[in-house]
Amino acid sequence: MSELSDQRRYAEDAAVVLGGLGLPPAYGKLLGWLLICDPPWQTSTQLAAALGLSKGSVSTGMRLLETSGLARRVPVPGHRGHAYEVRPDAVIRIAADATKFRVFRELMERGLDVVGGEDAPGTERLRMMRDFYAFIEREMPQLVERFEAEYGAKGDRDG
Amino acid sequence: MSELSDQRRYAEDAAVVLGGLGLPPAYGKLLGWLLICDPPWQTSTQLAAALGLSKGSVSTGMRLLETSGLARRVPVPGHRGHAYEVRPDAVIRIAADATKFRVFRELMERGLDVVGGEDAPGTERLRMMRDFYAFIEREMPQLVERFEAEYGAKGDRDG
DNA sequence: CCGTAGGTTCAGAACTTATTGAACGTTCGA
DNA sequence: TCGAACGTTCAATAAGTTCTGAACCTACGG
Numbered sequence: 461m462s463e464l465s466d467q468r469r470y471a472e473d474a475a476v477v478l479g480g481l482g483l484p485p486a487y488g489k490l491l492g493w494l495l496i497c498d499p500p501w502q503t504s505t506q507l508a509a510a511l512g513l514s515k516g517s518v519s520t521g522m523r524l525l526e527t528s529g530l531a532r533r534v535p536v537p538g539h540r541g542h543a544y545e546v547r548p549d550a551v552i553r554i555a556a557d558a559t560k561f562r563v564f565r566e567l568m569e570r571g572l573d574v575v576g577g578e579d580a581p582g583t584e585r586l587r588m589m590r591d592f593y594a595f596i597e598r599e600m601p602q603l604v605e606r607f608e609a610e611y612g613a614k615g616d617r618d619g
Numbered sequence: 620m621s622e623l624s625d626q627r628r629y630a631e632d633a634a635v636v637l638g639g640l641g642l643p644p645a646y647g648k649l650l651g652w653l654l655i656c657d658p659p660w661q662t663s664t665q666l667a668a669a670l671g672l673s674k675g676s677v678s679t680g681m682r683l684l685e686t687s688g689l690a691r692r693v694p695v696p697g698h699r700g701h702a703y704e705v706r707p708d709a710v711i712r713i714a715a716d717a718t719k720f721r722v723f724r725e726l727m728e729r730g731l732d733v734v735g736g737e738d739a740p741g742t743e744r745l746r747m748m749r750d751f752y753a754f755i756e757r758e759m760p761q762l763v764e765r766f767e768a769e770y771g772a773k774g775d776r777d778g
Numbered sequence: 779c780c781g782t783a784g785g786t787t788c789a790g791a792a793c794t795t796a797t798t799g800a801a802c803g804t805t806c807g808a
Numbered sequence: 809t810c811g812a813a814c815g816t817t818c819a820a821t822a823a824g825t826t827c828t829g830a831a832c833c834t835a836c837g838g
Contacts, residue, residue: 470733477726482641484826495727495748496734500741504785514828519786540836541784551723551748555755564710567636568654574629575655582659588770589654589710595766596714603762607754611747643796663815673798678816699806700814779838786833794825803816808809 467496471511486513486521491530494546501534501543529553556604558597565593626655630670645672645680650689653705660693660702688712715763717756724752 464472474492475485489511494502502510508518522544525531530550533542547553568590575583623631633651634644648670653661656669667677681703684690689709692701706712727749734742 466733470730473729474726477722480641480722482639486827492726492730495745496730498734498741500744505783515785516787516829517827520827523786539784540782546744548744548747550744551751555751563636563639567633567651570632571629571651571655574625575657582657585659585705585707585709586654588707591770592710592714592766595769596762599762599765603755603758606758607751610754611750645796664813674815675799675817676797679797682816698814699812781836781838783836784834787831788828789830790828792825792827794823796821796823798819798821800819801817803814805814806812808811 467493468510470496484521484524486511486517487524489513490518490521490525491546494525494531494544501536501545503536503539503541503543507544529557552604552607556601558600561593561597561600565590565597568593626652627669629655643680643683645670645676646683648672649677649680649684650705653684653690653703660695660704662695662698662700662702666703688716711763711767715760717759720752720756720759724749724756727752 471489471492474495475488478488478491479485490507490513493507493511494500497510504515504518504522507513507522508515511518513521522531525544525546526533529547530553531544531546534545536543568586571586572578572580572583572590575586577583578587630648630651633654634647637647637650638644649666649672652666652670653659661669663674663677663681666672666681667674670677672680681690684703684705685692688706689712690703690705693704695702727745730745731737731739731742731749734745736742737746
């Protein structure tokens with residue numbers, strides 16, 4: 461196996477972690493690389509070269525990163541196309557997005573329907589789970605606000 | 620396509636939702652079924668019959684559910700083996716488990732190493748993400764405690 | 779108006795993962 | 809001790825997903 465630079469290896473490791481969430485390797489590699497590359501913006505060509513991916517894979521993977529709100533396009537001065545960079549607030553956007561929790565809450569609600577409604581016997585588990593997800597859904601935005609307040613006090617910058 | 624009972628359909632839907640998190644279909648079906656079945660405990664044989672899965676799939680899938688803390692074995696009085704049921708506090712256990720966040724925080728920490736440490740230029744994104752995950756890791760247990768307090772006030776039971 | 783760099787799409791190859799089903803233990807009742 | 813029910817494991821197969829590469833757009837510079 462060929463020698464990998466620390467940075468390249470980091471991209472691979474990120475792919476493993478993200479892969480654990482069911483995401484495609486290319487997606488994780490791209491994100492990992494964009495987190496540590498210098499400069500922080502990279503063109504498709506650069507990404508393909510750095511990560512040993514085809515143009516097609518970079519195109520598909522970056523679109524996924526864009527639509528999931530983790531990366532964005534930035535114009536490059538003396539350059540034909542665009543470059544990509546991770547959004548400074550990427551993780552927060554993801555965390556604040558309550559969609560994930562809503563889906564689960566709705567699954568529990570549907571479960572209650574299936575078993576015969578709120579008051580049917582043996583629905584305690586379902587009700588608790590539904591309430592739990594509803595709780596998290598409600599609280600998460602506030603938690604994120606608190607982080608922003610705390611963090612803003614320490615370091616005030618933006619990308 | 621054959622007619623599916625509401626309950627069976629629910630199991631399929633659960634599989635889709637869980638699948639979105641990268642989990643195998645069989646796992647989602649089993650969990651979905653166990654959430655709504657009556658009685659709430661089911662033997663391997665029952666699960667296989669209800670969901671149209673092989674004994675092998677049930678065995679593998681249930682072990683996954685067990686090790687991830689969502690289901691547990693319960694003895695069955697006049698029966699050779701054991702049955703399974705979802706743990707009453709399944710979701711809370713999952714949510715309270717900070718492992719998921721730790722993995723991400725560690726990825727960000729490694730990223731900082733790779734780019735040359737805390738004080739290297741252009742590390743703002745990485746530092747913020749690391750701090751964010753550390754924050755969530757710290758706060759999540761407290762959030763769960765708050766839910767338990769709130770919920771305990773409304774409905775006091777256990778399975 | 780053409781040539782070229784950059785970007786996207788998509789069919790098929792390569793690969794990965796889930797599921798089955800058969801073989802193998804184990805435990806219990808008789 | 810035997811037979812039967814039950815559960816587990818694992819090799820092979822089926823199913824599904826990702827990645828590539830070539831064809832195809834588009835926009836800009838000259």
